[in-house]
Amino acid sequence: MQDEPSLSVMKPEHPPKHRKRIWRPRLLILLIPPIIWLSVFLFIPYVTLFINSFWKVDFGTIVHDFSFDNYKKFFTNPLYYGTFLKTLRIAAWVTFFSILLSYPLAYFIHFKIKKNKQLFYTLVIIPLWVSYLVRAYAWKIVLGQDGILNNFLLAIGIIHKPVEIFLYSPYAVILALTHIYTPWVLMSIYTSLEHIPRDVLEASKDLGAGRFRTFFHIVIPLSLPGVIAGATFAFVLTMGDFLAPQLLGGTSSMMVSNVVYSLFGVANNWPLGSTIGIVTLVVVLGILQLTHRLEKRTASFEDGTRGR
Amino acid sequence: MNPIVQLQNVEKQFGTELVVKGIDLEVEKGEFLTILGPSGCGKTTTLRMIAGFETPTDGQILLEGQNVVDIPPYRRDVNTVFQSYALFPHMTIYENVAYGLRMKGVPKSAQSQRVQEVLHMVQLESLGNRKPMQLSGGQQQRVAVARALVNNPKVLLLDEPLGALDLKLRKQMQIELKHLQQQLGVTFIYITHDQEEALTMSDRIAVMNQGRIEQVAAPKDIYENPQSKYVADFIGETNLLEVKILSHAGPGVVLDFLGKKLGGRMGNNQAMAERMILSVRPERIRVSKEVDPDWPFALSGRVEEMIFVGSIIRTMVRLTDGMQIFTMTPSQGKASLVKGDQVWLSWEEEDGIVIGA
Ligand SMILES: Nc1ncnc2c1ncn2[C@@H]1O[C@H](COP(=O)(O)OP(=O)(O)OP(=O)(O)O)[C@@H](O)[C@H]1O
Ligand SMILES: [Mg+2]
Numbered sequence: 001m002q003d004e005p006s007l008s009v010m011k012p013e014h015p016p017k018h019r020k021r022i023w024r025p026r027l028l029i030l031l032i033p034p035i036i037w038l039s040v041f042l043f044i045p046y047v048t049l050f051i052n053s054f055w056k057v058d059f060g061t062i063v064h065d066f067s068f069d070n071y072k073k074f075f076t077n078p079l080y081y082g083t084f085l086k087t088l089r090i091a092a093w094v095t096f097f098s099i100l101l102s103y104p105l106a107y108f109i110h111f112k113i114k115k116n117k118q119l120f121y122t123l124v125i126i127p128l129w130v131s132y133l134v135r136a137y138a139w140k141i142v143l144g145q146d147g148i149l150n151n152f153l154l155a156i157g158i159i160h161k162p163v164e165i166f167l168y169s170p171y172a173v174i175l176a177l178t179h180i181y182t183p184w185v186l187m188s189i190y191t192s193l194e195h196i197p198r199d200v201l202e203a204s205k206d207l208g209a210g211r212f213r214t215f216f217h218i219v220i221p222l223s224l225p226g227v228i229a230g231a232t233f234a235f236v237l238t239m240g241d242f243l244a245p246q247l248l249g250g251t252s253s254m255m256v257s258n259v260v261y262s263l264f265g266v267a268n269n270w271p272l273g274s275t276i277g278i279v280t281l282v283v284v285l286g287i288l289q290l291t292h293r294l295e296k297r298t299a300s301f302e303d304g305t306r307g308r
Numbered sequence: 309m310n311p312i313v314q315l316q317n318v319e320k321q322f323g324t325e326l327v328v329k330g331i332d333l334e335v336e337k338g339e340f341l342t343i344l345g346p347s348g349c350g351k352t353t354t355l356r357m358i359a360g361f362e363t364p365t366d367g368q369i370l371l372e373g374q375n376v377v378d379i380p381p382y383r384r385d386v387n388t389v390f391q392s393y394a395l396f397p398h399m400t401i402y403e404n405v406a407y408g409l410r411m412k413g414v415p416k417s418a419q420s421q422r423v424q425e426v427l428h429m430v431q432l433e434s435l436g437n438r439k440p441m442q443l444s445g446g447q448q449q450r451v452a453v454a455r456a457l458v459n460n461p462k463v464l465l466l467d468e469p470l471g472a473l474d475l476k477l478r479k480q481m482q483i484e485l486k487h488l489q490q491q492l493g494v495t496f497i498y499i500t501h502d503q504e505e506a507l508t509m510s511d512r513i514a515v516m517n518q519g520r521i522e523q524v525a526a527p528k529d530i531y532e533n534p535q536s537k538y539v540a541d542f543i544g545e546t547n548l549l550e551v552k553i554l555s556h557a558g559p560g561v562v563l564d565f566l567g568k569k570l571g572g573r574m575g576n577n578q579a580m581a582e583r584m585i586l587s588v589r590p591e592r593i594r595v596s597k598e599v600d601p602d603w604p605f606a607l608s609g610r611v612e613e614m615i616f617v618g619s620i621i622r623t624m625v626r627l628t629d630g631m632q633i634f635t636m637t638p639s640q641g642k643a644s645l646v647k648g649d650q651v652w653l654s655w656e657e658e659d660g661i662v663i664g665a
Binding site: 197218222 | 359360361380381382383387388390391392394395396397398407408411412455456459
């Protein structure tokens, strides 16, 4: 599903300010198809979703009766807001672990490996060529009752009968999603490390800082834009993830998307599903806005120090 | 007094390529020494070895008499001004300059005083709160100098620090840097491939070519007494003639140039050989339509081209036997020569320097 996310999240563009806008008829004609496309597949669905979130369901049919009941329900029923909070927590853990894994790896590949740097980089990135679904299933094989992990532990005698908790737990979901998003985060961090000029690191050493202080005072701050971009990516995509909890999470680790899915499907409660969708959307947009700002603040120096 | 920096037979090899081929160099305390050479001759590599960013594959580097080859850059009392300035983009100008003090553990209050002092020195006191991106190229350059000077280094290394500036700013910064150096008495090792810059700023110039230092001398000396063909050709302009030595008395020599007798003197530290090179600066050559009886010798030729360059005139003369010689004379009201004129050339024995081929 999310195998080819747009890279625009990772590389924020700095639009030139104060550019004069010139409206020409030809330009307008050119813009018509994308506008239609966006309206049909983006604006209209979102507006519909938004409107839907205020209706009610009565015996399986939607009643067009404006109210905030769905929102009230969402914020008072622990099934809904609890799941939402749990999703935030899982996303936070996935983000945390992805950074924890990929930062040292990116640092190591970029600074420590002299020969075959490209090869190592590619090795880390290779999982991206495998479909999301396959990677998620792979974890099922590893963690399942008759899975590799259980068999291994049985063989070396740490456990005496297969353990169930590996699979169908939030840990499995966090593990799988961390595995799935780490390459993306790594790419983003690696790129930002690559952009630090050698001279700047040497200047730091020249001025009396050893390797560690150079790392803390120079490398970390200068790679922050990459960390933020990667973190945003992992966080937002985990927020919307649906397959990993479905395959690996079991009922106790349902995430927001699963709830929405069942509301739209089995429960046939579109209005409440829409409400949860809208809340998620707002939160995600808020996060994107926040990180975008952070990133812009830290990224303003990425163009180097020379000239203007 | 002992030299502050000494390079002894320093070599550097990258893979199979020998980039620096055994350099010996002594830099005196408080001196402004310039390493001058063409692109790729190993200047930056040499400087990086002094700073500690590269380890020599052979030889020794002494700082105040101590071998520093194994001392990492952050523990050497030398600082570098990078060609790219290498300012820390996420820090303000103040923080950039204070960085060196912070790393040395100087207390905060003393830091601020010293930073102000150094910023004042480069006339940037008012810009402490800006980020490097908000400064012009010239201002960034000054910050780089201030940052490198903040710890009172024993030696300041500068790698083409003015390379990125336009000509006018460059000239101005040359003077400012020179003044700063004189005022502080800090030893400067300065890299450039611009000979004019080297001649105006330096106490001594080390001319480098293909990984070797060809000559180290004061600017005037290096111009007047080049010790190799390369130096004669690289510094200023010159005419190089292939000659044979006929006889010599003291420093003066009588030379044979394609069957004609010429005068010259032996260059410093030159071994006599059968074939030598005679170097004559264009402005030392006299050109005239008639032979002056005082001239020790005269070569005949024909004016091939005259180029008016404002204050001087460059005259190309084709000698009767085919070689082209060019001369420079101050331009006077009326041109005394025109293209095609038959002329005679001569120079003082003093001005013809004989060096090894
Ligand atoms: N890290 C390195 N690995 C391999 N070769 C190198 C390395 N650094 C420099 N060289 C080579 O050493 C030679 C001299 O380089 P250096 O940078 O010292 O020249 P330079 O005199 O400073 O030239 P320029 O005036 O262009 O800056 C060049 O041929 C360069 O390719
Ligand atoms: Mg260089």
